[in-house]
Amino acid sequence: MELVPLRKEFAQAMAEGGPHDDEVNRLTGTHQTYSLADYEAYVERTLNDPNRYTRAITEDGKYLGEVVLTINPHNRSAGMRIALWDGFGKGCGTLAIRHVLDHAFKERNLHRVDLEVYDFNERAIHVYKKLGFREEGRLRDALLWDGVFHDAIVMSILSTDNI
Numbered sequence: 001m002e003l004v005p006l007r008k009e010f011a012q013a014m015a016e017g018g019p020h021d022d023e024v025n026r027l028t029g030t031h032q033t034y035s036l037a038d039y040e041a042y043v044e045r046t047l048n049d050p051n052r053y054t055r056a057i058t059e060d061g062k063y064l065g066e067v068v069l070t071i072n073p074h075n076r077s078a079g080m081r082i083a084l085w086d087g088f089g090k091g092c093g094t095l096a097i098r099h100v101l102d103h104a105f106k107e108r109n110l111h112r113v114d115l116e117v118y119d120f121n122e123r124a125i126h127v128y129k130k131l132g133f134r135e136e137g138r139l140r141d142a143l144l145w146d147g148v149f150h151d152a153i154v155m156s157i158l159s160t161d162n163i
Contacts, residue, residue, distance in 0.1 A: 001057065001058070001059050001064075001090070001091075001092045001095060001096075002057075002058050002059070003055040003056070003057060003058075003067070003095075003096055003099050004055065004056050004058055005054070005055065005056070006043055006046055006047065006054045006055070006056050006066060007043070007056065008040065008043050008044070008047075010043065010056050010063045011036060011039040011040040011042075011043050012036065012039075013062070013063035014034075014039040014042075014043075014063065015034065015035065015036040015038075015039050017085055021085070024083060024084070024085055026145060027083075027118065027121050027124070028081075028083055029118060029143045029145070029152075046068075051070065051071040051072070051073060052068065052069070052070055052071065053068070053069040053071065053078075053100065053103055053104075053108070054066055054067070054068045054069075055067050055068075055096065055099065055100065057084065057092050057093075057096050059092070062086075063085075064084055064085060064086045064092060065082065065083045065084035065085050065086070065092070065093075065096075066082070066083055067080070067081070067082040067093075067096040067097060067099070067100050068080065068081050068082070068100075069100050069103070069104055069108075069113070071104075071108060071110065075111075075112070076109065076110045076111040076112065077110060077111060077112040077113070077114070078104055078108075078110055078112070078113050078114075079113075079114055079115065080097070080100060080104075080113050080114070080115045081115060082096060082097060082124075093124070093127055094127055094130070094131065097127070097128075097131055098131065100113075101113060101131065101157065105159045110159065111158060111159045111160075112156055112157075112158050112159070113156065113157050114136075114154065114155065114156035114157075115128065115133070115154075115155055115156070116139070116142075116152040116153065116154055116155075117152070117153050117155060118142075118143055118150050118151070118152055118153070119138070119150050119151040119152075119153055120150055125153065125155075128155050131157070132157045132161050132162075133155040133156060133157045134155060134156060134157065134161070135153055135154070135155050136154045136155060136156055137153075137154050138151045138152065138153055138154065139151060139152040139154065
């Protein structure tokens with residue numbers, strides 16, 4: 001597995017999706033569908049945003065997903081998100097998150113990284129806790145999926161946490 005800067009040529013792979021599209025949409029709470037043009041515009045915005053740190057997760061040159069920090073330099077904080085279309089159970093997510101946490105705390109001198117995860121995503125919650133994230137609270141009934149409401153769990157990790 002390699003983490004590389006997001007590149008324009010990855011837009012095609014993003015648009016094509018992967019073998020777990022339905023599951024990825026559920027885990028990320030994504031109801032919309034996106035076109036190739038949408039993904040191309042997203043990559044362009046990302047490449048030109050100094051307060052966004054995005055790494056494509058690849059294996060043998062194949063796009064598997066991405067991990068993103070949206071940085072608030074004034075508060076020395078960032079929101080983090082990760083999406084994997086393929087590569088589940090291989091440790092790709094864990095390695096990618098470790099990388100962005102190192103970048104956040106060592107390279108960008110941030111103090112806080114936070115995220116939201118839906119309560120049914122036990123695999124991700126396990127990984128986040130293993131990496132040192134702590135639960136801060138819940139956004140009750142934040143996601144309506146297939147007629148059922150789900151909580152979003154807010155988690156964070158601080159530069160001062162023993163990780």
